[in-house]
Amino acid sequence: MYSTAFLDLPPLVNAAGTVRLPGSKSISNRVLLLAGLAEGTTDVRDLLDSDDTRVMLAALEALGCRLQRNRASLLVTGIGGQLRTREAKLFLGNAGTAMRPLTAALAVLAATQGGAFELSGVPRMHERPIGDLVDALRQLGCPVADLAQPGFPPLRVGDGATHMLQTGAPIRVRGDVSSQFLTALLLALPLVTTDGPVTIEVDGELISKPYIDITLRLLARFGIDVQRDGYRRFVLPQGSAYRTPGRIHVEGDASSASYFVALGAIAATDKPVRIEGVGLDSIQGDIRFIDAAQAMGAQVKGGDGWLEVKRGAWPLKGITLNCNHIPDAAMTLAVMALYADGPTRLTDIASWRVKETDRIAAMATELRKLGATVEEGADFIEVQPLPAGAWRAASIHTYDDHRMAMCLSLAALNPLAGAGQPVPVRIEDPRCVAKTFPDYFEALFDLVQPLAGSVPVLTVDGPTASGKGTLASELAAKLGYHLLDSGALYRATALAAQDAGISLEDEASLAMMAAQLDLRFDGHRVLLGGRDITDPLRLESTGGMASRVSVHPAVRQALFQLQLSFRRLPGLVADGRDMGTVVFPSAELKVFLTASVEQRASRRLKQLLGKGVAATLDGLLADLRARDERDMLRSVAPCKPAEDAVLLDNSALSIDASVEQVLGWWQARRPF
Numbered sequence: 051m052y053s054t055a056f057l058d059l060p061p062l063v064n065a066a067g068t069v070r071l072p073g074s075k076s077i078s079n080r081v082l083l084l085a086g087l088a089e090g091t092t093d094v095r096d097l098l099d100s101d102d103t104r105v106m107l108a109a110l111e112a113l114g115c116r117l118q119r120n121r122a123s124l125l126v127t128g129i130g131g132q133l134r135t136r137e138a139k140l141f142l143g144n145a146g147t148a149m150r151p152l153t154a155a156l157a158v159l160a161a162t163q164g165g166a167f168e169l170s171g172v173p174r175m176h177e178r179p180i181g182d183l184v185d186a187l188r189q190l191g192c193p194v195a196d197l198a199q200p201g202f203p204p205l206r207v208g209d210g211a212t213h214m215l216q217t218g219a220p221i222r223v224r225g226d227v228s229s230q231f232l233t234a235l236l237l238a239l240p241l242v243t244t245d246g247p248v249t250i251e252v253d254g255e256l257i258s259k260p261y262i263d264i265t266l267r268l269l270a271r272f273g274i275d276v277q278r279d280g281y282r283r284f285v286l287p288q289g290s291a292y293r294t295p296g297r298i299h300v301e302g303d304a305s306s307a308s309y310f311v312a313l314g315a316i317a318a319t320d321k322p323v324r325i326e327g328v329g330l331d332s333i334q335g336d337i338r339f340i341d342a343a344q345a346m347g348a349q350v351k352g353g354d355g356w357l358e359v360k361r362g363a364w365p366l367k368g369i370t371l372n373c374n375h376i377p378d379a380a381m382t383l384a385v386m387a388l389y390a391d392g393p394t395r396l397t398d399i400a401s402w403r404v405k406e407t408d409r410i411a412a413m414a415t416e417l418r419k420l421g422a423t424v425e426e427g428a429d430f431i432e433v434q435p436l437p438a439g440a441w442r443a444a445s446i447h448t449y450d451d452h453r454m455a456m457c458l459s460l461a462a463l464n465p466l467a468g469a470g471q472p473v474p475v476r477i478e479d480p481r482c483v484a485k486t487f488p489d490y491f492e493a494l495f496d497l498v499q500p501l502a503g504s505v506p507v508l509t510v511d512g513p514t515a516s517g518k519g520t521l522a523s524e525l526a527a528k529l530g531y532h533l534l535d536s537g538a539l540y541r542a543t544a545l546a547a548q549d550a551g552i553s554l555e556d557e558a559s560l561a562m563m564a565a566q567l568d569l570r571f572d573g574h575r576v577l578l579g580g581r582d583i584t585d586p587l588r589l590e591s592t593g594g595m596a597s598r599v600s601v602h603p604a605v606r607q608a609l610f611q612l613q614l615s616f617r618r619l620p621g622l623v624a625d626g627r628d629m630g631t632v633v634f635p636s637a638e639l640k641v642f643l644t645a646s647v648e649q650r651a652s653r654r655l656k657q658l659l660g661k662g663v664a665a666t667l668d669g670l671l672a673d674l675r676a677r678d679e680r681d682m683l684r685s686v687a688p689c690k691p692a693e694d695a696v697l698l699d700n701s702a703l704s705i706d707a708s709v710e711q712v713l714g715w716w717q718a719r720r721p722f
C-alpha cells in the first residue's frame with residue numbers, strides 16, 4: 051500500500067495480465083455482522099482486509115465475539131443474540147457498511163436486554179445521514195440519542211434499561227436516500243421475532259436494489275428466510291434465528307472489478323485483462339457494470355469467478371444510462387467517458403452526494419482539472435470526451451474517497467486518447483484506497499505498461515559517506531518510488547569474488563561473475579545466492595574492495611542492464627557515482643551530494659561506532675581520501691556531477707533539511 055502524500059502515475063499505454071480481486075466490502079461486513087450475531091463459529095474465507103472491515107472486526111471484538119485468524123480464514127464465534135458487553139464506545143471510521151447495521155443491531159439488543167452503546171466515526175461519517183434509520187428504530191421503541199447534529203452520527207443507542215418493542219405494527223423506513231437503512235433493519239430485526247413476525251415497509255422508491263438482494267441472500271445463508279412483496283414489504287418470520295452456515299466464502303469485490311474492466315476496455319489491445327475472484331455468477335449488483343462497459347465498447351467474456359476484458363469499439367461510445375442499480379461502479383463510467391466519441395450522461399445518481407464525499411461534485415471538479423467539460427445536476431453528471439491535445443497534467447484531490455483515487459487513476463491512460471502530449475496524473479493521498487483495496491496501485495502497476503521512457507528517475511550521486519544512501523531512501527519513501535543502491539551491486543560483486551577466490555584485478559572473471567550475480571533485495575536484507583550478506587555488505591573493507599572492482603569497464607558494463615531494470619513503475623530514486631552521468635542520463639532530476647571530507651569521516655565514524663565497529667577518525671580520513679581519489683580519477687564513469695546536476699553540499703544541513711531541499715527541486719520539475 052502507498053502511504054505517501056501523493057503518487058505520480060506516468061502516462062500509460064497498454065494493459066494485460068491477471069488481477070486477483072480482494073473480497074467484496076459489502077459481503078464482508080454483512081457476513082461479519084451475521085456471524086457475530088449468530089450462535090456458533092463461522093469460518094469466513096477470503097474476507098476483505100481493509101479499513102472498513104477492520105473497524106467492523108474491532109467492534110465485534112469489543113462486543114464479545116471471538117475472532118481467530120488462520121492463514122486462509124477467519125473464525126468468528128458469535129454472541130448468539132445475547133449481549134456479552136452492556137456498554138461500549140465503537141469507532142467505525144468512514145464505514146457505512148459498519149455504522150448502519152451496527153446501529154440497528156445494537157439498538158434492538160440494548161433495548162431488549164439493557165445496554166448503551168456509542169457509535170462514532172471520522173468527521174465525514176458525521177455528515178452522512180442516518181436519520182431515516184434512527185426514525186425507524188424509534189418507531190420500534192428503541193432509545194436512540196443524537197450526540198451531535200440530529201439525523202447524523204455520533205449516536206448513543208440504548209439507555210441501560212430494558213424496553214418492550216412495538217414489533218406488532220409494520221416498521222416504516224425510507225428507501226430513497228440509502229438502501230443501507232433497509233439492509234440494517236433486515237440484518238438486525240431477526241433478533242426481535244420471538245413473539246411474532248416483524249414487517250418492514252419501504253417508503254418511497256427503493257434505490258440500489260441489488261444491495262438488498264445481497265442482504266437477503268446472506269440472511270438466507272444464515273438461516274433467515276425473509277418473505278417479501280417486491281421491494282416494498284419484507285416479513286421476518288416469527289422465531290427467526292441466525293444459524294451459522296459453517297463455512298462461507300466472500301467473493302471478490304465487483305465494484306473494484308470495474309477499474310480493471312475499464313482498464314481492459316481502454317488499453318487491452320492484444321491480450322486481455324483477466325479478473326479473478328468475481329464473475330458472471332456474482333451476487334453483487336455491481337457486476338452489471340459489465341453491461342455498461344459493453345455498451346461503451348468493451349469486449350467482455352466471463353464465467354464463474356472470472357472475467358476477461360479487451361478493447362472493442364475505439365474510441366469508446368458515449369452512453370446515457372440510469373445508474374441507480376450500480377451506484378458505486380458507475381463512477382468508473384465517468385472516467386471512461388473521457389475516452390468516448392460523444393457525451394456520457396449518468397442519471398439517477400443522487401446517492402453519490404451522500405457517500406464518502408459528495409461524489410458528483412468531486413468527480414466534476416477533478417475531471418475538469420484534467421481539461422474535461424462536465425455538467426452536473428442534483429442527480430446526474432454529463433462528461434464530454436477529452437480530445438487528444440486537451441489533456442492537462444493534474445493533481446487529483448481524492449477527498450478521502452477510495453473510489454475517487456481508483457477511478458481517476460484511469461486518466462493516466464491519456465496517451466491512448468490520441469497523439470497529443472501525454473501527461474502524468476498525480477493521485478493525492480493514495481492511501482485512501484485502503485478502505486476497500488489496499489494494494490490497488492500495486493495491482494495496477496502489475497498490469498500496465500508505461501509510455502517508453504516515462505517512468506521518472508531521480509539520481510543522487512556523490513562521494514563516499516556524503517549521505518547519498520540516507521537521502522535516496524528517504525526520497526524513495528516519500529515518493530513511493532523504487533530504490534537502487536548501485537554501490538550495493540559493486541559491493542556484492544566484490545564479496546562474491548572474495549568468496550570465489552577471484553583476484554580483484556581479474557577484470558574478465560569479475561565481469562562474468564557480476565553478470566551472473568544472484569542478488570535479491572528483501573526489505574532491508576540483501577541475499578547473495580540465498581546467503582544473507584546484509585552486514586558484510588556494509589563493512590568499510592567491502593566498500594574499499596568495491597571501489598577496486600568498480601574501476602573495470604567490463605564489470606561496469608556487466609552491471610549496466612541490472613541497474614536499468616530497477617526503473618519500474620511508479621518511479622526510481624538511484625544512488626551511486628554515475629547514476630546521472632552514465633546509467634540514467636535522462637533522469638528528471640540529478641543531485642550531486644557533497645560534504646567536506648572531515649564531515650564525512652566524522653559521520654562515518656559515528657555510524658560505525660554506533661554499530662559497535664571499531665574505527666578511528668584518522669584511519670577513516672585516509673580511507674575516504676583514497677576512495678575519493680580512485681572513484682573520481684578512474685577512466686570509466688568517474689564520480690563527478692552530470693552537466694545538468696544540481697549540487698548540494700550538506701556539510702551544514704540536517705538530513706531532514708536535505709530531503710526537503712531535494713523534494714522542493716523535484717516538485718518544481720513536475721508539471722502539477
Ligand SMILES: Nc1ncnc2c1ncn2[C@@H]1O[C@H](COP(=O)(O)OP(=O)(O)OP(=O)(O)O)[C@@H](O)[C@H]1O
Binds near residue numbers: 514516
Ligand atoms: N545531512 C546529514 N547530516 C548529518 N548526517 C548525515 C547527513 N546525511 C547522512 N548523514 C549520516 O552520514 C552517515 C553516512 O550516510 P550514508 O550511509 O547515507 O552515506 P553514503 O553516501 O550513502 O555512503 P556510501 O557511499 O558509503 O554508501 C550516516 O550515518 C547518515 O545518517
Ligand SMILES: Nc1ccn([C@@H]2O[C@H](COP(=O)(O)O)[C@@H](O)[C@H]2O)c(=O)n1
Binds near residue numbers: 541593597628681
Ligand atoms: N554507481 C556506483 C556506485 C558505487 N560505485 C563503487 O562502489 C563503491 C561502493 O559504493 P557505496 O556507495 O556503496 O559506498 C564506491 O566506492 C564506488 O567505487 C561505483 O563505482 N558506481
